[in-house]
Amino acid sequence: MMKTTTPARSLSAEQLESLGRLLDQVRQDVLGDLGQKDADYIRGIIRKQQMAEILGRVLIHFSLTPVSWLIGVGLLSTAKILENMEIGHNIMHGQYDWMNDPKLFSQTYEWDTICDGDSWRKTHNFEHHTYTNILGMDRDYGYGLLRLTNTTPWRPKHLFQFINYFFLSLLFDWGVGLHELEVEKIRSGKTRLRDKWPFLKRFFRKARNQVLKDYVLFPLLAGPMALKVLLGNLMANLIRNLWASTIIFCGHFTEGAQTFRKQDYENESRGMWYYRQLLGSSNFTGSRWLHIMSGHLSFQIEHHLFPDIPAHRYREIAPRVRQICVAHGVPYNTGGFWRQWSTVVARIWRYSLPDSLFSEPRGLPRAG
Amino acid sequence: MTLCEIDPLFSRQRMAAEVIAVLDETAQVKTFVIRPPSRWKGFIEGQHIPVEVEVNGVRMRRFYSISSTQQRYLREGVITITVKHQEHGRVSGFLHERVRTGGILYIGEASGSFTLNHSNPPGDIVFIAAGSGITPIISIIESLGERQPGLAMTLIYYVRNSGQVIFRERLELLSERCHRLNIHLHFTAEEGRASRDQLLRDSPNITASAVYLCGPQLFMQRVIQELKASGSSSPDIRQEHFGGPFLAERTPLPAMDKVTAKVHLQQSGREIESQGGQSLLEIAESHGLQPKFGCRSGVCHECTCVKTGGQVINRLTGELVPEEQEFVQACISIPVGAVTIENW
Ligand code: FES
Numbered sequence: 200m201m202k203t204t205t206p207a208r209s210l211s212a213e214q215l216e217s218l219g220r221l222l223d224q225v226r227q228d229v230l231g232d233l234g235q236k237d238a239d240y241i242r243g244i245i246r247k248q249q250m251a252e253i254l255g256r257v258l259i260h261f262s263l264t265p266v267s268w269l270i271g272v273g274l275l276s277t278a279k280i281l282e283n284m285e286i287g288h289n290i291m292h293g294q295y296d297w298m299n300d301p302k303l304f305s306q307t308y309e310w311d312t313i314c315d316g317d318s319w320r321k322t323h324n325f326e327h328h329t330y331t332n333i334l335g336m337d338r339d340y341g342y343g344l345l346r347l348t349n350t351t352p353w354r355p356k357h358l359f360q361f362i363n364y365f366f367l368s369l370l371f372d373w374g375v376g377l378h379e380l381e382v383e384k385i386r387s388g389k390t391r392l393r394d395k396w397p398f399l400k401r402f403f404r405k406a407r408n409q410v411l412k413d414y415v416l417f418p419l420l421a422g423p424m425a426l427k428v429l430l431g432n433l434m435a436n437l438i439r440n441l442w443a444s445t446i447i448f449c450g451h452f453t454e455g456a457q458t459f460r461k462q463d464y465e466n467e468s469r470g471m472w473y474y475r476q477l478l479g480s481s482n483f484t485g486s487r488w489l490h491i492m493s494g495h496l497s498f499q500i501e502h503h504l505f506p507d508i509p510a511h512r513y514r515e516i517a518p519r520v521r522q523i524c525v526a527h528g529v530p531y532n533t534g535g536f537w538r539q540w541s542t543v544v545a546r547i548w549r550y551s552l553p554d555s556l557f558s559e560p561r562g563l564p565r566a567g
Numbered sequence: 568m569t570l571c572e573i574d575p576l577f578s579r580q581r582m583a584a585e586v587i588a589v590l591d592e593t594a595q596v597k598t599f600v601i602r603p604p605s606r607w608k609g610f611i612e613g614q615h616i617p618v619e620v621e622v623n624g625v626r627m628r629r630f631y632s633i634s635s636t637q638q639r640y641l642r643e644g645v646i647t648i649t650v651k652h653q654e655h656g657r658v659s660g661f662l663h664e665r666v667r668t669g670g671i672l673y674i675g676e677a678s679g680s681f682t683l684n685h686s687n688p689p690g691d692i693v694f695i696a697a698g699s700g701i702t703p704i705i706s707i708i709e710s711l712g713e714r715q716p717g718l719a720m721t722l723i724y725y726v727r728n729s730g731q732v733i734f735r736e737r738l739e740l741l742s743e744r745c746h747r748l749n750i751h752l753h754f755t756a757e758e759g760r761a762s763r764d765q766l767l768r769d770s771p772n773i774t775a776s777a778v779y780l781c782g783p784q785l786f787m788q789r790v791i792q793e794l795k796a797s798g799s800s801s802p803d804i805r806q807e808h809f810g811g812p813f814l815a816e817r818t819p820l821p822a823m824d825k826v827t828a829k830v831h832l833q834q835s836g837r838e839i840e841s842q843g844g845q846s847l848l849e850i851a852e853s854h855g856l857q858p859k860f861g862c863r864s865g866v867c868h869e870c871t872c873v874k875t876g877g878q879v880i881n882r883l884t885g886e887l888v889p890e891e892q893e894f895v896q897a898c899i900s901i902p903v904g905a906v907t908i909e910n911w
Pocket of ligand 1: 860861862863864865866867868869870871896897898899
């Protein structure tokens with residue numbers, strides 16, 4: 200069970216049971232209501248994304264002024280963000296499997312980023328979503344690069360982790376693509392590089408295709424303007440990276456988001472699983488387009504409770520989820536985008552320093 | 568741009584066919600005259616095609632027999648399918664209510680082995696149909712009649728009453744043209760179900776003939792029983808199942824741990840029986856298969872497989888998953904009755 204310092208203990212078995220039941224009901228209500236409007240929604244977004252991509256690439260190719268080139272870069276970045284976050288990520292979670300449309304099928308969809316779809320499905324859909332925020336099991340927690348709690352012993356190298364954070368964000372697609380390599384385990388000798396060969400083969404194939412597309416094929420098509428296209432594509436990929444990593448960091452590393460231990464997972468009931476997802480995730484508020492551009496990860500709490508419900512539905516169920524949380528005394532971690540992100544930055548900053556500088560007890564961070 | 572890389576297994580060829588005309592056959596039966604695109608590979612009489620429609624956001628496929636001939640396809644470039652509006656049938660309902668002349672139907676390549684066997688004994692050819700089971704048979708008879716008008720054929724056709732006869736005019740035309748074609752029409756509301764005396768009366772030589780049988784499962788079972796009981800050693804029977812599912816949909820579900828199933832794994836060609844409410848994943852694993860999986864608790868969809876036939880119960884909710892749902896999570900899906908998994 201969880202440590203007494205976390206509020207997890209404060210829920211009785213009955214409360215956990217009722218939490219599970221009520222959240223299951225929310226889930227069933229949405230599933231029962233899925234239909235044409237959800238199909239129209241995702242196809243509409245795909246159409247917009249495709250238009251933005253075509254327009255963006257055309258502008259980057261044929262622009263005569265820096266302004267139209269910049270607009271092209273903006274459109275291509277938008278298209279890539281939409282494809283990765285609202286379309287690819289959500290389809291691969293199985294959110295649209297019920298439509299029986301092979302183009303929207305979770306297990307065969309391939310997205311426009313370095314990370315190979317199969318690798319993503321394994322490390323994200325399975326590992327991260329099943330073992331959310333369990334230290335040592337959820338490798339998304341800090342990505343083996345960042346110290347985000349005082350359960351990781353401090354080392355002098357952590358002083359510079361802000362630089363790591365910056366480069367991880369900038370090259371996020373490569374970081375995500377190589378996530379399955381488990382570099383930290385290879386370094387510590389837990390796994391061998393040669394066992395990772397099947398993964399590496401897939402990684403190289405996908406990365407090669409992506410590099411060829413954005414940095415060879417499209418630039419070459421532009422002939423003498425190749426450099427302009429190469430730069431535009433590079434910019435679009437970097438912007439997408441910064442955006443995606445920022446959104447994702449706001450999901451689990453904000454001030455109040457909690458972590459768990461391996462023991463917490465053993466014999467976990469449905470209610471407890473929901474409870475862990477609730478405590479480990481955080482939302483941020485914003486306009487409709489901010490939600491869409493974040494792939495509705497602005498509703499990270501709802502996403503972690505119901506990863507396979509079409510994400511555009513999170514908005515309508517969020518008030519119900521929040522009410523259930525309030526009724527059970529469970530913290531519901533939300534706030535403005537900038538506020539949430541500033542707590543992420545503060546956390547990275549705080550844990551880059553040795554704990555002796557701070558007076559808080561050693562243990563799991565508490566809910567905000 | 569990124570949506571094109573699809574596993575060939577799932578890239579079922581979906582082709583747009585133009586709807587040329589919609590004809591009323593009976594109060595509940597319509598014939599759709601459609602023009603397949605030129606890349607469509609053609610068919611043999613007796614075969615069926617998948618027809619795909621989207622109802623409330625969900626793509627659904629059903630197979631319908633082609634009710635026209637190759638000769639007509641070569642002449643006019645069109646084929647027909649004939650569809651009975653099933654009670655609660657979502658696809659047949661959609662076809663009847665929403666598809667109009669000038670519209671589009673999505674179809675696939677023809678398949679099926681309910682076709683004329685050219686090594687048949689030289690004797691009579693007997694066709695036995697019930698209800699909309701006439702659809703593949705009419706195309707076989709018409710095609711034969713056009714090629715060999717003097718061929719000896721018998722058609723025994725069961726319908727509930729005279730209002731339900733499909734293709735009445737085409738049948739009349741056929742019996743005018745083919746002088747050795749005998750058509751026997753039976754109204755079950757008056758005469759009762761098929762019996763061996765009746766079959767022998769309509770076709771005394773039936774036990775030595777090639778028999779083509781098409782209709783609902785229970786009807787076909789009965790006809791086969793009657794034929795066997797009539798002393799024939801082993802009649803040469805080809806059959807095609809038609810009509811609603813064998814398991815009545817509204818029978819109450821057994822308790823989850825009492826569910827039995829017969830799972831057909833298409834890719835590995837296995838047939839597995841299961842008892843005690845095992846999930847599809849457990850069933851496959853207990854027979855040495857190693858399908859992909861992750862959480863084993865319904866979260867990650869890593870285990871999702873392609874169910875092309877039958878029904879499953881969701882272990883978490885205890886409820887039946889809608890029959891048309893093809894992509895199911897194997898770790899929480901308990902098969903009920905006959906279930907087919909395409910990609911295992
Ligand atoms: S293994 Fe995760 S949903 Fe089945």
